[in-house]
Amino acid sequence: MKDWLRKHPDVRTIRVAAADLNGQARGKRVPARFAEKVVKDGTRFPFSVLNLDIWGEDIDDSPLVFEQGDADGVLKPTERGFMPMPWLEAPTALLPIWMFRENGQPYEGDPRHALRAVVERYKARGLTPVCAMELEFFLIDDSGKTMQVPASPRSGKRRKAAETLSIRALDAFDTFFTDLYDACEAMDIPADTTTSETGLGQFEVNLMHCDDALRAADDAWLFKMLVKGLARRHGFAASFMAKPYLEYSGSGLHTHFSVLDTKGDNIFDSGGPKGTAQLRHAVAGCLNAMHDSTLLFAPHFNSYERLVPDKHAPTAISWGYENRTAAIRIPAGNPAARRIEHRVAGGDVNPYLMLAAILGAALTGIEDEIEPPPAVTGNAYAMDLPQIPASWEAAIDAFEHSDILYRFLPKELIRNLVQTKRQELHYIAELSPEERVELYLDTV
Incomplete structure (x- = not known):
């Protein structure tokens, strides 16, 4: 150093x-x-x-x-x-x-130590999680009374529509993204692909997979800090809040993970598309803990405006192969890279707590060798399935009274977070919708 x-x-x-x-x-x-x-x-x-x-x-x-x-x-x-x-x-x-x-x-009240403790449990079993994250965020001109997409530095124009996978949208902010990639290289943050997304002025940057879960969470935490700070230097805001615009989809933070054994082999790889029994056990563990740990995936009042049907965010506790309507997706592709994609978290999360919850839950499923329900096919929004808590208050209650969370999160951290969220729940009621947006825009 x-x-x-x-x-x-x-x-x-x-x-x-x-x-x-x-x-x-x-x-x-x-x-x-x-x-x-x-x-x-x-x-x-x-x-x-x-x-x-x-x-x-x-x-x-x-x-x-x-x-x-x-x-x-x-x-x-x-x-x-x-x-x-x-x-x-x-x-x-x-x-x-x-x-x-x-x-x-x-x-034990430090979120990074919570993740460290989960990783040590994997190490004790001779296992190493490999993680990658996809972070969505909005570029926003918040200088006026209403938020809008920033004017393009190239054309001076504002595109007032979603432009999914648009090269034009990326090129409009080429100076910002060029500076962002240079900064990621300087900070050793493994930024990979960038795409424009379905929201107004929304983009996604993928971070490369890493066999050090603490470093993966560090990368996400540092990346959020960098994007927000660099955007202000360019004259606009960048926000990871879950849902700045009610009429557009919100921002997620999707996590992909696999698990290596002592030989470096992926324990989810069966040589075929379905994956191993251990993949199913990990999925089952994630599903079992999902309801009680939703507060870590949706930690703020605004988070629950994202978790609504038909808006590209999961609402049902479900899993499926190549199914983005499910909370957990098993991507297709090379069996050696077989992995789990956890799709519940919003961009507004604490990456350390989010990853501790995902990996901790997956390990409980592996340890207990439990089986998940059948994988869903088709539209999970239209099915009669167990649901993720639909409100912040319900998620706080579920988190506070959970039994399973104590298997992988410290008691002191659970107590501290419940007290924090109950205080925020009380005072957020005093704010107008505009004041709530102003609160979350720069903080989360």
């Missing part, structure tokens, strides 16, 4: 930042000349900082605040190390950190 700073003498300040439960970056600005101290000793801030609400406020009656004297945790650099922040004017470095207790034990 010290070598990175020596190679970048123009960097004058650093940011040290950890993800809170909402995926917000919380941390400090430090002059570069004191960076080595941070690398060696870490930094400190209260445990409660990883448990703030979406406005950045303390949680009322949280035991982390006055009951425990608002005690500090110790935050240490993750294995990611320093990276540039290309969306800022001055040369600046970001150092991702995560939280530990004074005795060196991981703090």
Whole structure:
């Protein structure tokens, strides 16, 4: 890490930042000349900082605040190390950190540690998850009273219709996407294909698969930070909120994963299109936990405006082969790459918690060797199937009273997140629809 700073003498300040439960970056600005101290000793801030609400406020009656004297945790650099922040004017470095207790034990309320614990359970069985994510987002001109697609820097015109897989839509913002790919390369984020999507000014960027689940979640967290910051530098907003426009489809964050054994072989590969028994067990585990873990896939009020029938987001707890109306899709293709696509999450999620929920649930299915219901064919929206919670309040209730989630998520994290979401649920009722959009547009 010290070598990175020596190679970048123009960097004058650093940011040290950890993800809170909402995926917000919380941390400090430090002059570069004191960076080595941070690398060696870490930094400190209260445990409660990883448990703030979406406005950045303390949680009322949280035991982390006055009951425990608002005690500090110790935050240490993750294995990611320093990276540039290309969306800022001055040369600046970001150092991702995560939280530990004074005795060196991981703090269980840290979402990155929740994912680490799930990955360690896989490792104990000689298994390695391989993950890739697809992130959808909107480019938005929010300078006026109503949101609209930004004017193209090339033509000055605004396209007021969805342009699915349109090369013209991509070319209209070529300068932005060229800068985005350059920034991803500088930050070592494996950005692959970009497409225009079905929403107004909506795009999707795929991140390459990775056999380190923590790094995959890091990539998604950092990518969201980068896209939002870089868009502002270009004069418009980028938003991962689930549903900025009610009349268009929302933004998802689809996760693809397979699992390797100690030989490096994909345990889902049967040599044919259907996959192995272990693939079915993993699917069953995901389906069994889906209702109770929906809060991690749809964590905000606005999230549930995306999860409606016939809008390219799943509503039924179901799975199928090559079926995008189902919550879980098994893509076709080379059997050696057989994988599961989990399609429930919106773009507004905390990637660490989302991935911990998906991989944790899949592992319970593998461990218990349970079988899923029959795969659906045709339109899952039109079938009589168990449903994902249709409201934020119902999802909070299901998460709070779940039994299965305790198999792969820490009790303290579950408690903290429930308190956070109940506080947000209370105060969101005081906001107008316009104020809710303003709240979520830049935060999530």
